[in-house]
Amino acid sequence: MATKQTIDFYFDLTSPYSYVAAEQIEAIAQAGNRTVNYKPTLLGFVFKSTGNSAPMMNPAKGKYSIKDFPRTARFYGLELNWPKQFPINATVASRAILKLKATQPEKVGDFVRALYRAYFVTGGDITSEEGVKAVADAMGLDGAALAAANNDEAIKEQMKAAVQESIDIGMFGAPYCVVDGEAFWGQDRLDQLRKWVVEGPF
Amino acid sequence: MATKQTIDFYFDLTSPYSYVAAEQIEAIAQAGNRTVNYKPTLLGFVFKSTGNSAPMMNPAKGKYSIKDFPRTARFYGLELNWPKQFPINATVASRAILKLKATQPEKVGDFVRALYRAYFVTGGDITSEEGVKAVADAMGLDGAALAAANNDEAIKEQMKAAVQESIDIGMFGAPYCVVDGEAFWGQDRLDQLRKWVVEGPF
Numbered sequence: 067m068a069t070k071q072t073i074d075f076y077f078d079l080t081s082p083y084s085y086v087a088a089e090q091i092e093a094i095a096q097a098g099n100r101t102v103n104y105k106p107t108l109l110g111f112v113f114k115s116t117g118n119s120a121p122m123m124n125p126a127k128g129k130y131s132i133k134d135f136p137r138t139a140r141f142y143g144l145e146l147n148w149p150k151q152f153p154i155n156a157t158v159a160s161r162a163i164l165k166l167k168a169t170q171p172e173k174v175g176d177f178v179r180a181l182y183r184a185y186f187v188t189g190g191d192i193t194s195e196e197g198v199k200a201v202a203d204a205m206g207l208d209g210a211a212l213a214a215a216n217n218d219e220a221i222k223e224q225m226k227a228a229v230q231e232s233i234d235i236g237m238f239g240a241p242y243c244v245v246d247g248e249a250f251w252g253q254d255r256l257d258q259l260r261k262w263v264v265e266g267p268f
Numbered sequence: 269m270a271t272k273q274t275i276d277f278y279f280d281l282t283s284p285y286s287y288v289a290a291e292q293i294e295a296i297a298q299a300g301n302r303t304v305n306y307k308p309t310l311l312g313f314v315f316k317s318t319g320n321s322a323p324m325m326n327p328a329k330g331k332y333s334i335k336d337f338p339r340t341a342r343f344y345g346l347e348l349n350w351p352k353q354f355p356i357n358a359t360v361a362s363r364a365i366l367k368l369k370a371t372q373p374e375k376v377g378d379f380v381r382a383l384y385r386a387y388f389v390t391g392g393d394i395t396s397e398e399g400v401k402a403v404a405d406a407m408g409l410d411g412a413a414l415a416a417a418n419n420d421e422a423i424k425e426q427m428k429a430a431v432q433e434s435i436d437i438g439m440f441g442a443p444y445c446v447v448d449g450e451a452f453w454g455q456d457r458l459d460q461l462r463k464w465v466v467e468g469p470f
Contacts, residue, residue, distance in 0.1 A: 116326065116327070116328040116329070117326055117327070117328075118326050118328065118329055124318065124319055124320050124440065125318070125319070126318040126319075126320065126438055126439075126440035127318070127320055127440045127441070129438060130438060130440065130451055130453055133451075134453070134457075137460065137470070138460070140470055141459070141460050141463065141470065236328055236331060236332060237328075238326065238328035238329045238332065239329070249332055249335075251332055251336070252456070254454070254456035254457070255336075255456070257343070258339065258340070258343050261343065268339070268342055268343065
């Protein structure tokens with residue numbers, strides 16, 4: 067293949083394991099001489115379409131997960147403070163991400179991480195236009211323009227297509243990475259993803 | 269606490285990720301100055317009780333998992349050849365393990381791994397008394413006695429209690445490790461388990 071393959075990073079901003087993965091994915095891409103294509107999706111639709119469900123939906127798994135989310139974050143040196151509201155509908159923020167991809171693609175990774183930190187670390191609101199604007203403004207982006215993407219018909223259609231794409235490529239949970247056609251589901255498959263991009267297929 | 273804590277390793281012989289974990293757990297225990305308490309259980313009952321389900325039960329997750337099982341094995345330098353029959357009912361082999369725990373506890377880990385290799389590497393049958401006897405005999409154990417545990421009323425009761433215990437302690441999938449009261453679900457949490465037993469709680 068002539069062009070350098072990206073790592074397609076499918077995520078939902080409400081996913082704690084995707085937060086942990088988002089903090090690691092750039093270093094992995096760099097080690098493997100790849101770039102990251104940040105692909106926001108909405109797990110509600112993914113779960114509905116695939117029949118899969120979130121860990122928190124099962125009582126026994128939920129009881130475990132509520133301890134495992136922050137422990138996994140700590141394991142990687144990250145903070146995770148359980149949000150007041152969980153899960154959230156990340157549509158507003160996801161549309162803002164799509165808007166930024168079209169205007170300042172080089173800023174997208176940092177914006178995604180800023181949104182995750184607002185939600186999972188500092189207790190911010192990323193479900194409203196005001197909340198998304200605040201996160202964007204704080205990092206020097208045009209928050210008003212990004213928040214306004216929430217009411218942009220073209221962006222709305224792009225978001226629908228993004229969700230459908232995530233389902234079509236086989237996603238059933240988050241994060242879900244695809245590189246060279248190979249899928250890696252879960253933050254806990256990043257070690258395998260790293261080996262893949264650094265050493266090659268195995 | 270005065271006595272050295274064990275790592276309680278709950279597993280089902282039909283679980284591919286438990287096979288991979290069984291190949292790693294002794295080194296982790298040794299690094300943390302612990303011993304492993306091998307605790308066979310039966311996921312069918314665990315899933316029924318908790319409402320959780322096997323990865324292969326969901327079409328999208330199953331399609332991914334059938335590739336992820338052997339890739340994960342390869343990642344750790346292990347072979348995994350997809351069995352002709354999957355899943356299996358591991359009752360006969362699990363009762364043999366309980367019998368061996370009572371008679372030659374120091375052999376249990378190797379017997380568990382021999383059963384896993386028979387099932388996931390060399391295509392052996394571990395669902396029948398004959399199959400379990402063959403695996404045991406091949407490693408110099410009294411295969412006939414271990415296979416006969418399948419019809420031992422006391423062992424049958426122990427197996428029921430073992431399954432109930434796995435449910436009671438919160439298990440919802442395999443492998444499920446408990447150390448110092450802390451639970452680690454999945455082969456992909458062994459890194460966290462290692463950190464826990466080597467460096468302490470985090």
